[in-house]
Amino acid sequence: MALNRKIAYIELTTGDIETKPIPVKVRNMFLGGRGLDMYLMYNHIKPGVDPLGSDNVAFVSAGVLGGTLASASARTHIGGKSPLTGFVGSANMGGFFAPELRWAGFDHLVIKGKAENPVYLWIQNNEIEIRDAKHIWGKTVHETQEIIREELGDRDIKILTIGPAGENLVRFANVMTGIKDAAGRSGMGALLGSKNLKAIAVRGTMDIKLERPEEALQYNKKVIEQITSAKVSQTQGKLGTPFIWGATNTQGLVRVNNFQLNQLEDADEVEAEAIDKVAVGMAGCFGCQVHCRSKYVIPEGDYAGVYDEGPEYTSQGAWAAEPGCRSLNNILVCNHLVNIYGLDTLETGSLISWVMELYEKGILTDEDTGGLDLRFGNEEAVIEMIHRIAKREGLGDILAEGPLRAAEKIGKDSIKYLVHVKGMSNLHSDERPTPGLALGIATASRGSDHLRSRPAIDLYHLPKQVLRNIYSQPVPYDGPVTSDYRDYEGKAWQVFWQETCYEAVDCLGICKFHTVFLGASLPSFEEWSKLLYYNTGLELSPLDIWTIAERAYNMERLFNIREGLTREDDWLVDRYFDEPTSVGIPGVRGKTIDRDKLKNMIDEYYEHHGWDEQGVPRLETLQRLGIENEPSHIL
Amino acid sequence: MAKVLILDYEKCTGCRLCELVCSVKHEGVSNPARSRVKIVKWESEGRYVPMSCQQCESAPCQAVCPVKALSRDETLNRVLVDYDACIGCRMCIAICPFGAMSFDVLAKRIIKCDLCDGVPLCADFCEVGAIQYVDAGQQSTIKQVTAADKLSEIMQKVAQAISAV
């Protein structure tokens, strides 16, 4: 059956490997993927460990629907204590790795200790081997995968790997698979690098037996129609995530020159349609009809002729809006560089634009930058900074430590210009006009983050009744809803709802683009209940799935609190409150976030969660969710 | 008229849903290793090519089979396997020019596309139309139209360029 995939404990220091089945009881509590990883994290990572020390533990997993007839069930989750924030580290990527891991017999890998020399894991049909990786240490993300496939003699092997940035312990190095699929945030690449673990290669040819194959086929067909009929899916399938730029930058919801402007004016070359002109086609992740990944060949310059994939919306921000650059080529080249080095595009671009502001303000001098002219718009300097960060050279070495450590090292007033939450940089979105989105990044468990709880459909000005329909399922909600993204009312519930929705998809292993993230008519709890039943036989109601997601999110909260998180960490930097937006449509100009109103929203958000005013889960909440005795060490 | 499966690598996004639905339909399991259709990838170039049985009119597999386990089914225009006769020698795999005959190591038997008895799920589920099930006579028409479309686009561009001069 689809639930018989195992968990493997891999001890890199000693080379010991142990495998165990995952009890159905645990499935009913956490399903799999991010949810079960959060249980495992709370149980296996001792409080206060150094994230880059051998005591930290890395978790790799597939969702419980991975590789089944649930659309886009391709997501791989990677967890551990974050080298960037010291709180929950958690990142998620598409591609083909997770289904392959399941065909090879595993759902969860728990990786402990530290290998003496660089190694990689080779997993094939229930067997796990630790192999020497000296010859691939130092290789790029793309090279590594080619070399391993050649070495093992199977072109269908799927690989997750770190790049040179992860080896160099850049605290926001990512883990990647394929050409561009990246578990980008919170420095999971540095975590693997600290364990001397370069890559994990998998190949599986074992059946995943579906509970009701005929019904699963029929129902999947229906869900596919639901997904492909949505306008957002059609748009994304043609233009990829850069389509979002057409709504956000057009209005003035994008941070430019680090955080000094909220719209990149007169930059038509970085729009989705311009990127589409150089795209040579679209690619999809496993079992997905949205196919939102652009394939491109860099048309000119030093990297002319190089193939890569993307760029995503995040890279439009990181390589155009934030550093104030306006050429398409810069986006394509920078996107390629972060892909081969294995860097989080978002964190890297954000930090570079931060030091550009510091340079323009005189906080950093030519001496500090090693002669680099870090004025906004200088594309050559941006590209050079990517190399320096990945290789930890000069100022790059300082930035490689992440925002807070870098600010401490640079000193002066540098921290005042930093745009982060919990020590993780923000996306290029400017949330000053959008309190709901601001609340999301302030409270997200892994730091400033648009993928943890963002009520993105808030930007669509949907009718109240539509919002009411969406947000009162599967848990009744009769509080306020408003169609205006500038309002504060009702947004706390939306953030809570989205947070639970995203946790649920991450437990299932389904892509967020297949749920209520960018499209209001996409599947959610009702559909998942059926998908779970037909594919795995688990009989869980929409409300049961909601509760599982809530439970998992509370495990994240417990983890963070155990690592010292307080209410003060659920907060924005002063710039959000003190510097009004200046450009864009009239409705978004002159906007700041109101401190008192944000405070009230946070109170309300805690209340929805059943947390006390300090943001600590109340005992009755933990009891309701059955996690009052964690860590329970079942797995 | 009998229908054929046409495979268009230019449209394929490499998602492999065809492999998944094929293995579910035929074996009740998710396992691309047991799929009759296969996406061959050159990942570093972004090239994805769907490969499946072409149901050849003069099928080499049929010719090479020592026990006549392969036969032509004219109603659906396909080559069928008689599993009672098949001895599992895999000569058909050796000779197939497309690699479309494969060996299911779990069931220990050869497998090939049977067009799902007239409703091929790979085509049914392929939203981008990289796999289509069409009347045999249409295959070249579709190719002609696509080629003509490209050609006329080029001609128009040339004409515009000339008029601009």
Next chain:
Amino acid sequence: MNEETTAESVAKGRTYGAFRCLNCFERVSVPTGAKTHKCPHCSFEWRLSWLSPDFPRIRGPVWEANRQLAEENLSKKQKGVN
């Protein structure tokens, strides 16, 4: 019994041949293939692209026109306050 899912009910609100103005959020019908269009409700002007003949989307603002409108709009507002 109502068997409609949330998603199905939401999908009913879909419209074609129109876009939602990104200034005033009214729905605006637009002739097929138009490259730019001025919102009849608020006068903001948008550059459009077409995903299909009945599916326009806003690509970006007509920069100069909208900058001017925004400035006018804001100065009116300030005057109103004074």
